[in-house]
Structure formats: structure tokens, C-alpha cells
Amino acid sequence: MTKVHNFSAGPGILPAEVLKQASEACINFDNLNLSLLEISHRSKNYEKVMDEARSIVKELFEVGDDYEVLYLGGGASLQFAMVPYNLLRENGTAAYVNTGVWATKAIKEAKLIGTTSVIASSEDKKFTYIPKGYEIPKDADYLHITSNNTIYGTQMQAFPKSPIPLVCDMSSDIFSRKVNAKDFALIYAGAQKNMGPAGSTMVMVKKDALGKTGRKMLSMLDYQVHIKGGSMYNTPPVFPIYVTLLTLQWLKKNGGIAWIEKVNQQKADALYNEIDRNSLFYGTTAKEDRSKMNVCFLTNKPELETEFDKLWKEANISGIRGHRDVGGYRASLYNALPLESVKALVEVMQAFEKKFA
Numbered sequence: 001m002t003k004v005h006n007f008s009a010g011p012g013i014l015p016a017e018v019l020k021q022a023s024e025a026c027i028n029f030d031n032l033n034l035s036l037l038e039i040s041h042r043s044k045n046y047e048k049v050m051d052e053a054r055s056i057v058k059e060l061f062e063v064g065d066d067y068e069v070l071y072l073g074g075g076a077s078l079q080f081a082m083v084p085y086n087l088l089r090e091n092g093t094a095a096y097v098n099t100g101v102w103a104t105k106a107i108k109e110a111k112l113i114g115t116t117s118v119i120a121s122s123e124d125k126k127f128t129y130i131p132k133g134y135e136i137p138k139d140a141d142y143l144h145i146t147s148n149n150t151i152y153g154t155q156m157q158a159f160p161k162s163p164i165p166l167v168c169d170m171s172s173d174i175f176s177r178k179v180n181a182k183d184f185a186l187i188y189a190g191a192q193k194n195m196g197p198a199g200s201t202m203v204m205v206k207k208d209a210l211g212k213t214g215r216k217m218l219s220m221l222d223y224q225v226h227i228k229g230g231s232m233y234n235t236p237p238v239f240p241i242y243v244t245l246l247t248l249q250w251l252k253k254n255g256g257i258a259w260i261e262k263v264n265q266q267k268a269d270a271l272y273n274e275i276d277r278n279s280l281f282y283g284t285t286a287k288e289d290r291s292k293m294n295v296c297f298l299t300n301k302p303e304l305e306t307e308f309d310k311l312w313k314e315a316n317i318s319g320i321r322g323h324r325d326v327g328g329y330r331a332s333l334y335n336a337l338p339l340e341s342v343k344a345l346v347e348v349m350q351a352f353e354k355k356f357a
């Protein structure tokens with residue numbers, strides 16, 4: 001099989017060994033001579049998967065038993081609704097920072113559930129920077145932020161010091177770098193960007209943040225119901241959770257967050273250095289807010305785009321076409337992407353410059 005350099009923004013690249021283990025589990029899981037896809041989620045064998053998938057998140061985030069981990073369906077998009085539904089009191093206010101398309105969608109759902117205040121936004125410059133220095137209202141029920149703006153390629157390099165419970169959509173940079181997880185009341189992430197395949201969403205919540213809304217809760221939307229059910233109130237997305245577990249085990253085995261943070265820094269440095277050096281390309285965001293996960297760039301000779309496209313396709317590069325809102329190119333450097341793939345892209349950019357500059 002030809003090696004393809006996979007820069008897909010999501011679902012994103014997974015480690016090759018994880019794909020192999022996952023495919024084996026589809027045929028014969030745990031030496032049961034049964035597929036993981038055809039056994040009960042209540043079986044001992046699967047309960048072990050769920051227990052480990054939950055505990056490895058707490059281990060990687062270095063939090064204790066005051067936090068619970070859930071795997072839910074519905075994508076990160078369902079969390080846009082579940083967060084206010086579970087944390088926003090009937091007469092309360094929720095504070096949001098708007099840093100892009102996903103934050104905008106989160107705000108839209110929160111507004112349907114209660115009073116919502118957008119306390120900072122970078123919409124004025126098409127979400128090309130991260131707002132800073134805003135005041136956080138002390139009487140709001142929580143502050144919602146998005147750590148990494150997948151579409152526009154910006155990332156919070158520091159998190160706001162929040163006097164109120166801090167909630168974070170970490171879908172596209174979870175476990176890519178060290179964060180102080182204890183500063184957050186709730187972290188959620190659709191798995192398909194940086195921690196597994198599509199189909200499950202991880203929610204890590206501090207237990208004492210729950211049960212305060214005064215609202216009658218629909219069972220499936222109630223974190224406490226899922227906590228009580230051990231994340232198996234209903235049939236969980238068994239296979240995506242298993243592959244997520246394998247991916248996190250791969251991360252841990254290779255050196256954990258400290259290791260991947262270094263690798264991710266090397267990858268981002270290699271690509272941004274080339275963007276800044278190369279006379280035919282430029283970055284689209286404020287330099288200090290550049291994302292190490294999603295690198296957006298344009299060529300200043302758009303008429304040559306088809307020529308560049310030819311070159312990267314010949315080099316077995318895939319998935320760098322920019323989001324339709326930004327155009328140009330977006331290279332996603334998720335955890336499973338090796339440095340050699342970034343080097344392959346840099347070489348193509350250099351060859352392009354040599355030929356056309």
C-alpha cells in the first residue's frame with residue numbers, strides 16, 4: 001500500500017497500529033471468536049473497555065474522583081445543547097467567547113435554553129485571532145470557550161483565569177498538549193479529530209457542577225443519568241469507544257502528553273517556518289494565536305493553485321484543501337500525523353517555489 005500523508009481536518013488520521021488492532025477486534029475480540037460488533041455492551045469483556053476508556057482520560061488529564069468521564073453519541077454538536085441544559089440555571093446567564101464557526105453554533109443552542117451573553121468575539125476579523133483581556137462576569141453560571149478553532153486555525157495559547165466554572169470544547173486539540181484540567185468544570189470533545197474515530201464524544205465533568213439548574217431533565221440529555229449508568233444508560237457507541245481507547249493507549253505507550261506536545265511543536269514549527277519563509281505562501285491568522293493542530297495558509301499567486309495541487313497530489317499528500325469559508329489550504333497536524341508527513345509537505349512547497357517564484 002502506498003503511504004498517504006493524511007492531513008484531513010476530521011475525521012482525522014489515526015495511528016496505523018490502532019487501525020490494525022481495531023480491524024482485528026472486528027473479527028475476533030479478546031479471543032472470544034466473536035466480533036466486538038456482535039457482543040453485549042454488558043459483557044465483562046466490553047465493560048473492561050468502557051472502564052479503561054473512562055479511566056485513561058482521567059489519567060491523561062491528571063484529575064481525581066471529583067470528575068466523571070462519559071462517552072456519548074450525538075457528536076460535539078449535541079454538547080452544544082447538553083452543556084447549557086445541564087449547567088445553565090433557569091434564571092441564570094451563560095457567558096460565551098465566540099472564536100469561530102463551532103463557538104457560534106454552541107452559542108446558538110445555548111440561546112435556545114437560557115440567557116446567553118457573548119462576552120468576547122473575534123468575528124470582526126473573520127475569526128483570525130483569539131480575543132484577550134475581556135472581563136468575565138462573576139455572576140454567570142459558566143464560561144464556555146473553544147480551545148482550538150478547527151476551521152480558521154487559531155488556538156488559545158493560554159486559558160482565561162475564570163472565577164466561574166470553565167467549560168471547554170476541546171474537540172480539535174484534546175490531548176495535544178499539557179493543560180491544567182483541574183481548572184475546568186467540563187471538557188468535551190468529539191473523538192474524530194484527535195482522539196479516535198467519529199461516533200463518540202468524550203465528556204469529562206466535575207460532579208459538583210451538576211444538578212443545579214432547577215430544570216426537569218430529559219433522561220438522555222442528563223449527565224447525571226449517564227454518570228449513574230456508568231456511561232451505559234443506553235447502548236453506547238461500542239466500537240468508536242474501543243478505537244478511542246486504543247488511540248489513547250497508543251499515546252500513553254509512546255510517552256503521553258509530554259511526548260506528543262514536543263512532537264506537535266516540531267510539526268507546527270516546521271510548517272509555519274516554511275509558510276513564513278516561502279515567497280509564495282502566507283498564513284491567515286495572527287501569529288501569536290496560530291494553531292498547532294490546523295495550519296491555514298494561502299498562496300499569493302492564486303492563479304497557480306492548480307499547479308500546487310498537482311504537486312502535492314503527486315507526493316501522496318491528502319486532505320489539505322482549505323475549508324470553504326477560508327479557501328486555500330489547511331493542513332491538520334493531529335497527534336497521529338508523523339513529522340515525516342509535514343516534511344513531505346514542506347518539500348512540495350519548496351519545489352513549488354523553485355518552479356514558480
Ligand SMILES: *Cc1c(COP(=O)(O)O)cnc(C)c1O
Nearest residue numbers: 075076077102150169171172190
Ligand atoms: C468538528 C468540531 C465540532 C463538531 O463536532 P461533531 O462531532 O461533528 O458534532 C465541534 N467543535 C469543534 C471545535 C470541532 O472541531
